[in-house]
Amino acid sequence: MAENITNKDIVKEENLVYKKTDLLTDKALSYCPGCGHGTAHRLVMEVVEELEAQDKTVGIAPVGCSVLAYEFMDIDMQQAAHGRAPALATAIKRLYPEKYVFTYQGDGDLAAIGTAETIHACNRGENITIIFVNNGIYGMTGGQMAPTTLPGMRSSTSPYGREVASMGNPLKITELVAQLPGTYYVTRQAVHTPAAVRKAKKAIKKAFENQKLNKGLSFIEIVSNCNSGWKMTPNQANQWMVDNMFPFYELGDIKVPEE
Amino acid sequence: MKELRLMKGNEAIAEAAIRAGVDGYFGYPITPQSEVLEYLMLEKPEERTGMVVLQAESEVAAINMVYGGAGAGKMVMTSSSSPGISLKQEGITYIAGAELPCLILNVVRGGPGLGTIQPAQSDYFQSVKGGGHGDYKLIVLAPASVQEMYDFVELSFDLAFKYRNPALILSDGAIGQMMEKVEIGEQKKRLTDAEVKERCPWATTGKDANRERNIITSLDLDPNKQELFNHKLQDKYKEIEEKEVRFEEIQTEDAEYLFVAYGTSSRICQKSVQLARAKGLKVGLLRPITLFPFPSKRLAELSKQVKGILSVEMSAGQMIEDIKLAVNCNVPVEHFGRMGGIIPSPGEVVEALEQKF
Amino acid sequence: MTEEIIIAGFGGQGVLSMGKIMCYSGIVQGQEVTWMPSYGPEMRGGTANVTVIISDERISSPIINEFDTAIILNQQSMDKFESMVKPGGTLIYDGNGITRHPERKDINIYRVDAAAEAATMETTKTFNMIVLGGFLKIKPIVKMENVIAGLKKSLPERYHHLLPVNEKAVKRGTEIVQEIQILN
Numbered sequence: 001m002a003e004n005i006t007n008k009d010i011v012k013e014e015n016l017v018y019k020k021t022d023l024l025t026d027k028a029l030s031y032c033p034g035c036g037h038g039t040a041h042r043l044v045m046e047v048v049e050e051l052e053a054q055d056k057t058v059g060i061a062p063v064g065c066s067v068l069a070y071e072f073m074d075i076d077m078q079q080a081a082h083g084r085a086p087a088l089a090t091a092i093k094r095l096y097p098e099k100y101v102f103t104y105q106g107d108g109d110l111a112a113i114g115t116a117e118t119i120h121a122c123n124r125g126e127n128i129t130i131i132f133v134n135n136g137i138y139g140m141t142g143g144q145m146a147p148t149t150l151p152g153m154r155s156s157t158s159p160y161g162r163e164v165a166s167m168g169n170p171l172k173i174t175e176l177v178a179q180l181p182g183t184y185y186v187t188r189q190a191v192h193t194p195a196a197v198r199k200a201k202k203a204i205k206k207a208f209e210n211q212k213l214n215k216g217l218s219f220i221e222i223v224s225n226c227n228s229g230w231k232m233t234p235n236q237a238n239q240w241m242v243d244n245m246f247p248f249y250e251l252g253d254i255k256v257p258e259e
Numbered sequence: 260m261k262e263l264r265l266m267k268g269n270e271a272i273a274e275a276a277i278r279a280g281v282d283g284y285f286g287y288p289i290t291p292q293s294e295v296l297e298y299l300m301l302e303k304p305e306e307r308t309g310m311v312v313l314q315a316e317s318e319v320a321a322i323n324m325v326y327g328g329a330g331a332g333k334m335v336m337t338s339s340s341s342p343g344i345s346l347k348q349e350g351i352t353y354i355a356g357a358e359l360p361c362l363i364l365n366v367v368r369g370g371p372g373l374g375t376i377q378p379a380q381s382d383y384f385q386s387v388k389g390g391g392h393g394d395y396k397l398i399v400l401a402p403a404s405v406q407e408m409y410d411f412v413e414l415s416f417d418l419a420f421k422y423r424n425p426a427l428i429l430s431d432g433a434i435g436q437m438m439e440k441v442e443i444g445e446q447k448k449r450l451t452d453a454e455v456k457e458r459c460p461w462a463t464t465g466k467d468a469n470r471e472r473n474i475i476t477s478l479d480l481d482p483n484k485q486e487l488f489n490h491k492l493q494d495k496y497k498e499i500e501e502k503e504v505r506f507e508e509i510q511t512e513d514a515e516y517l518f519v520a521y522g523t524s525s526r527i528c529q530k531s532v533q534l535a536r537a538k539g540l541k542v543g544l545l546r547p548i549t550l551f552p553f554p555s556k557r558l559a560e561l562s563k564q565v566k567g568i569l570s571v572e573m574s575a576g577q578m579i580e581d582i583k584l585a586v587n588c589n590v591p592v593e594h595f596g597r598m599g600g601i602i603p604s605p606g607e608v609v610e611a612l613e614q615k616f
Numbered sequence: 617m618t619e620e621i622i623i624a625g626f627g628g629q630g631v632l633s634m635g636k637i638m639c640y641s642g643i644v645q646g647q648e649v650t651w652m653p654s655y656g657p658e659m660r661g662g663t664a665n666v667t668v669i670i671s672d673e674r675i676s677s678p679i680i681n682e683f684d685t686a687i688i689l690n691q692q693s694m695d696k697f698e699s700m701v702k703p704g705g706t707l708i709y710d711g712n713g714i715t716r717h718p719e720r721k722d723i724n725i726y727r728v729d730a731a732a733e734a735a736t737m738e739t740t741k742t743f744n745m746i747v748l749g750g751f752l753k754i755k756p757i758v759k760m761e762n763v764i765a766g767l768k769k770s771l772p773e774r775y776h777h778l779l780p781v782n783e784k785a786v787k788r789g790t791e792i793v794q795e796i797q798i799l800n
Contacts, residue, residue, distance in 0.1 A: 054465075054466050054468075056465050058331065070472075076473045077463065077474055078327060078357075078475040078476070079475065080326070081326070081349050084319065084320070084323035084326070087315070087319075088327030090324055091283060091323075091324035091325065091327035091328040092330075092331045094283065095328050095333045096452070096464075116317055116320065117316070117320050117323070120315075120316035265640050265643060265649065290655075376655070436653055437652040439678075440648060526677045526679075529677060530680070604680070605676075605677050606681070
């Protein structure tokens with residue numbers, strides 16, 4: 001009888017379908033339900049775990065929704081000033097070439113205020129990994145227009161929709177950095193379906209493995225949603241992302257190392 | 260025999276950094292301090308000690324590279340001149356807020372704005388009162404010779420690591436550009452990664468199984484915790500004020516008037532003391548070596564002995580505020596200074612003394 | 617002993633390196649030295665000057681506006697620095713390009729026509745060493761052997777083959793310096 005089934009009956013090894021990696025802490029995520037950050041965090045930590053690199057990894061958290069990433073990732077981390085994560089990562093990697101160093105940044109952090117740091121770290125070919133979560137909006141500060149906000153897209157600072165003539169075009173920074181000789185691997189992924197998650201994880205793993213090759217920077221964009229900022233339910237937000245973000249920010253590899 | 264070299268102040272800083280076993284230098288060119296980066300690039304410290312030297316894309320990037328390296332426990336530094344130091348303030352307040360040791364060199368030029376490339380001391384407030392946002396202090400050392408430029412590199416790092424606080428060497432274009440005799444120290448070995456872990460158990464050196472993860476951040480959204488943290492910082496600054504004051508006195512024993520001057524101005528004033536004494540004026544000089552902590556106690560003592568104090572600065576009068584606070588209206592305190600890249604002559608300083616008292 | 621010197625001329629005349637060699641020579645014989653250049657855009661193709669102080673004692677101000685000796689190598693510098701020689705002090709100049717010769721009556725004046733002399737030597741780059749020779753003849757504050765040692769220290773090794781010609785130039789300078797006005 002249903003009322004007699006307790007948690008104990010359910011939580012059994014043979015019923016296990018998913019186990020959180022030990023490299024994510026038990027702290028409840030501060031992200032909105034439906035947000036892609038949680039999944040992206042998990043993928044990065046799963047990769048570190050699979051590489052057995054907890055003691056060899058240093059992560060850099062940005063300013064933005066993922067400012068508290070260090071609360072959730074059980075690795076040594078530094079919290080950077082807004083946009084400066086690639087500068088911190090540059091120094092740490094150069095001072096510890098054997099370590100895995102990654103930045104985890106949003107679109108405002110990476111593609112607006114941190115454009116110079118992003119481009120120059122990419123151009124120098126620092127042997128680091130940049131995880132770039134693009135949801136087309138400033139989430140933490142309450143849904144303002146981001147460098148990646150789509151034309152016509154509403155935000156609290158483009159309440160009538162982004163007017164390109166006065167507010168400028170959305171910046172495809174991933175395509176931009178792919179042009180630079182210092183980037184080794186550049187790809188755009190998503191985490192909205194199980195298939196997309198599997199692909200994204202593969203890309204992140206490749207990016208981390210690339211650090212051993214000393215061939216340059218790996219840049220992983222993850223196109224994500226912001227149901228709060230977009231004023232939608234999680235499902236609506238995902239659908240809107242598929243319908244509107246993906247046609248502009250096309251998924252797939254942009255620059256792949258020659259095998 | 261000790262090795263003597265003729266060096267510019269900027270070169271002495273660079274050589275001292277290599278010899279002190281500094282792990283990383285991150286900089287961006289700006290007159291009058293570009294020789295620091297140029298000297299380092301020429302010397303190939305990568306080969307000499309394994310030191311990392313990188314020309315960053317901006318002063319902002321450079322200080323944030325320092326932030327990264329310092330968070331990872333390494334001995335790292337940057338240098339710039341006034342406009343560049345303004346740009347670095349964001350990074351400096353993060354570094355202070357995250358309680359990290361590092362060294363910043365400011366070879367001051369005249370301001371405001373792009374100002375001039377000639378020497379000035381108009382960045383005193385910015386240096387000793389924090390500079391960026393928030394309640395924080397830097398440990399500020401003011402060299403007055405090329406030898407001190409050399410010596411203060413190691414001293415700064417010692418203090419920075421002792422207190423987990425950024426240290427600033429406040430120099431100026433004159434000391435950066437002039438050459439003097441420098442006694443070169445021994446080459447120290449850079450710390451190994453294991454030694455770094457031992458010295459900085461808080462650093463992001465990679466989470467071992469036997470410790471909690473290390474987090475370098477200046478953020479705490481809980482105001483109660485943030486206030487506690489601020490108290491902790493203030494306690495640290497108090498301890499620094501109690502233990503780390505450094506100054507030099509020249510002919511103060513019988514002084515009836517006192518010059519207070521640091522860096523280049525203090526060199527001018529040494530000559531002014533000679534000139535004034537030749538005229539029969541009993542003048543002495545107090546030269547603060549640390550600007551934070553400021554030698555307030557000693558100034559308070561001297562204020563009971565002298566009839567007047569002249570603060571000599573290449574600025575509109577900034578340090579004079581700290582002197583006034585220290586002497587608490589015991590004696591008149593006046594300012595004399597030149598601005599915009601002009602260095603006062605020793606004679607001018609004596610004239611100012613005669614006019615004002 | 618403290619000697620406060622200004623060396624002033626065009627950028628490219630070797631003004632700064634002459635000062636450096638003096639300082640190195642001072643260091644070799646155990647003295648304190650400072651070398652304070654004018655710096656910045658004004659150096660590029662314009663005038664260059666350096667204040668050199670050599671002393672047996674700790675040097676106070678590296679920046680001064682009165683000099684024991686002014687070594688003047690162009691007209692602009694003559695106009696600027698003649699008045700800044702201490703009464704009873706010394707002015708040494710190269711007559712090349714000088715249209716207004718020094719006029720002060722209260723200082724010692726010497727002339728060393730180094731530019732003309734350098735043109736007769738293997739390389740005109742020895743110009744500043746000829747001037748230095750002239751200065752040392754009048755003010756032997758550093759010994760000749762220490763000047764050679766100083767020269768060696770300040771020249772990169774790849775130029776060490778030029779040491780003999782520089783040494784020769786210094787000696788030549790001591791021979792050609794002329795007295796113009798000597799105070800009693």
